[in-house]
Amino acid sequence: MTPIQRHALALRQRLGSAPRLLLTVMTSTSLALTATTLLTACQEQSPQATEVEAQPPHPENTSSSTDSDRTLAQQKTVIAEINGFPIDQDELDQKIRFQLHDLEWQAYQLRLNALQHLVKQEYAGDQQTPPQVTHQLTPPIPPLTQLPKSAVATNGENSAPITISVFCSFQSPHCKRMQPVYQQLEKQHPGQLKFEHFDYPLSFHRYARPAANAARCANQQGKFWEFSAALYSYQDDLNDARYRSIAQQLNIDTPEFQHCISTLQHREAIEQDIALGESLSLSNVPITFVNGFYVKGPVSLATLNFYTDYALTHLTEDKAPPTQTIAKTTLPLRLMAVNLASNSAQSSVVIEHIATKEQLLFQTNQAIEFAQQTFEAPLISAIEAQRILLNYRGRQEYLALTNIHAKSSNDAQLTASFGSASTSISANDLEGSAKNNTEDPWTLHPNRRFNEGNRELPVSTITPLSRDWLDQQLMNQSELEKHFEPAGHQVEGHALLKLHEISQQEFYQTLGLKEGDVVLRVNDQWVHDGQNSLWDTLSQQAEVSIQLMRKGLPVRYDFSIQ
Numbered sequence: 001m002t003p004i005q006r007h008a009l010a011l012r013q014r015l016g017s018a019p020r021l022l023l024t025v026m027t028s029t030s031l032a033l034t035a036t037t038l039l040t041a042c043q044e045q046s047p048q049a050t051e052v053e054a055q056p057p058h059p060e061n062t063s064s065s066t067d068s069d070r071t072l073a074q075q076k077t078v079i080a081e082i083n084g085f086p087i088d089q090d091e092l093d094q095k096i097r098f099q100l101h102d103l104e105w106q107a108y109q110l111r112l113n114a115l116q117h118l119v120k121q122e123y124a125g126d127q128q129t130p131p132q133v134t135h136q137l138t139p140p141i142p143p144l145t146q147l148p149k150s151a152v153a154t155n156g157e158n159s160a161p162i163t164i165s166v167f168c169s170f171q172s173p174h175c176k177r178m179q180p181v182y183q184q185l186e187k188q189h190p191g192q193l194k195f196e197h198f199d200y201p202l203s204f205h206r207y208a209r210p211a212a213n214a215a216r217c218a219n220q221q222g223k224f225w226e227f228s229a230a231l232y233s234y235q236d237d238l239n240d241a242r243y244r245s246i247a248q249q250l251n252i253d254t255p256e257f258q259h260c261i262s263t264l265q266h267r268e269a270i271e272q273d274i275a276l277g278e279s280l281s282l283s284n285v286p287i288t289f290v291n292g293f294y295v296k297g298p299v300s301l302a303t304l305n306f307y308t309d310y311a312l313t314h315l316t317e318d319k320a321p322p323t324q325t326i327a328k329t330t331l332p333l334r335l336m337a338v339n340l341a342s343n344s345a346q347s348s349v350v351i352e353h354i355a356t357k358e359q360l361l362f363q364t365n366q367a368i369e370f371a372q373q374t375f376e377a378p379l380i381s382a383i384e385a386q387r388i389l390l391n392y393r394g395r396q397e398y399l400a401l402t403n404i405h406a407k408s409s410n411d412a413q414l415t416a417s418f419g420s421a422s423t424s425i426s427a428n429d430l431e432g433s434a435k436n437n438t439e440d441p442w443t444l445h446p447n448r449r450f451n452e453g454n455r456e457l458p459v460s461t462i463t464p465l466s467r468d469w470l471d472q473q474l475m476n477q478s479e480l481e482k483h484f485e486p487a488g489h490q491v492e493g494h495a496l497l498k499l500h501e502i503s504q505q506e507f508y509q510t511l512g513l514k515e516g517d518v519v520l521r522v523n524d525q526w527v528h529d530g531q532n533s534l535w536d537t538l539s540q541q542a543e544v545s546i547q548l549m550r551k552g553l554p555v556r557y558d559f560s561i562q
Contacts (some may be wrong), residue, residue, distance in 0.1 A: 057495055101296075162194070162290065166196070167286065169201040174286055188326075192312070193308070199274065212258075225249060230463045232461040234512055257463045290307040290308055292362050298318070331390075332355050334399075348385040349380070353372070362380055462558045465562070473507045483505065503515055512557050520548055541561070542561050
């Protein structure tokens with residue numbers, strides 16, 4: 001058998017031909033080139049791929065042999081023939097469905113960028129007649145894939161109608177970046193989501209496989225998600241000593257756990273996850289599946305919200321969500337800015353009355369009232385990174401963050417409609433949005449923090465800490481305090497504090513702090529030689545945020561004490 005014949009046979013087998021069909025290949029140069037091109041486009045499929053194949057999108061792809069099906073088969077798009085046997089485009093596209101969707105997504109983003117630049121060029125200088133533009137650009141719907149159940153315990157209610165399946169690597173900074181986004185998504189859909197994890201360490205992530213094994217060892221004791229959060233927090237320090245340190249403060253540092261990490265007990269299960277990802281031709285992490293809908297790469301909360309809402313609307317009646325989806329408010333209000341504090345009670349927002357242009361500052365559990373107001377005052381029930389939740393006449397509604405820099409009523413406005421949602425932005429924001437719209441492509445505006453001028457860092461990951469372990473450590477507070485010394489900078493007339501000789505200190509190592517770190521703030525309070533609120537905050541608060549300076553760069557650690 002010639003090389004071309006062997007290639008053609010392998011191609012046909014991957015496209016689902018019966019084993020008894022042993023075909024020879026015509027020797028024409030054009031057909032040989034066609035077969036070679038198809039082989040290049042199709043990636044090798046592992047045996048697991050058949051377990052997670054998406055259902056064919058068209059009825060003609062079913063295996064029925066009725067006359068109707070044969071008629072439909074004749075209508076397929078044939079893109080090649082091997083010895084007279086047709087190669088169907090639908091069959092071929094099914095094998096590369098994710099890559100084709102990625103191309104459609106890029107085309108959508110290019111069109112959206114072009115629209116933004118058009119508005120910028122045509123109307124940015126016209127301050128008298130701001131345009132009102134609606135568009136019909138819609139993001140492509142990704143392929144639907146049925147995944148096997150993860151071997152790791154799920155996070156969320158088993159009855160939740162939406163499953164968020166995540167392929168990630170504990171050494172990937174992009175996966176770390178997505179953790180707070182997943183947490184915000186869960187908060188915005190209470191009771192509707194459950195998360196499952198698949199390990200997909202990339203070839204150059206040399207520490208990711210042992211870290212994945214350690215997380216599965218913690219899973220045996222019901223601590224997978226807490227342990228995973230800590231792994232992302234200490235991403236630059238993944239080793240057995242770190243795994244045991246995390247396990248100790250989570251009260252799972254048992255002989256069973258130590259044996260599990262030293263023998264790489266879950267190596268085979270991790271390799272099975274990797275084989276599954278390869279069978280799906282997944283590339284870089286993270287990859288998220290929202291009820292089977294494929295979402296590539298690190299994306300914004302708005303992106304995941306869109307696909308989550310889309311999945312919810314396509315549930316069958318017997319799988320309807322247990323809680324009602326929160327509707328967007330129709331009140332004449334605009335959320336201009338969000339200032340998130342580590343203590344949620346201290347978070348604040350700037351809201352504008354659209355009709356009067358009055359802007360006021362509000363906090364959680366405060367009624368929204370303006371001087372000239374013709375509607376009943378709604379109550380702010382929660383403040384989130386990109387929206388606020390309102391209690392209005394007994395109903396739950398939300399107001400999304402938009403138009404952050406619109407200080408003047410003369411700014412040109414672009415209104416972008418998508419389904420039932422619409423968003424307004426200032427034309428002055430278009431240039432920055434065009435550069436960054438890969439994360440939030442349909443809202444046409446960059447979501448910036450209200451207090452970014454203060455350089456407050458956003459939450460990256462939240463590490464769980466055991467209250468019992470922490471209380472035991474704080475019994476040696478007087479010894480721990482000796483590792484603070486004055487730094488060369490001052491704030492509020494006092495010297496900042498720097499850590500020294502902590503490399504052998506379990507307390508500081510567990511928190512992720514390092515030699516020479518200058519601790520700046522703990523839960524919105526400055527730390528200096530006049531006050532050090534670290535100890536009281538750790539002993540009294542359930543949520544703790546530490547901001548510090550490390551080698552000239554700001555670093556933030558967040559902890560949930562349980």
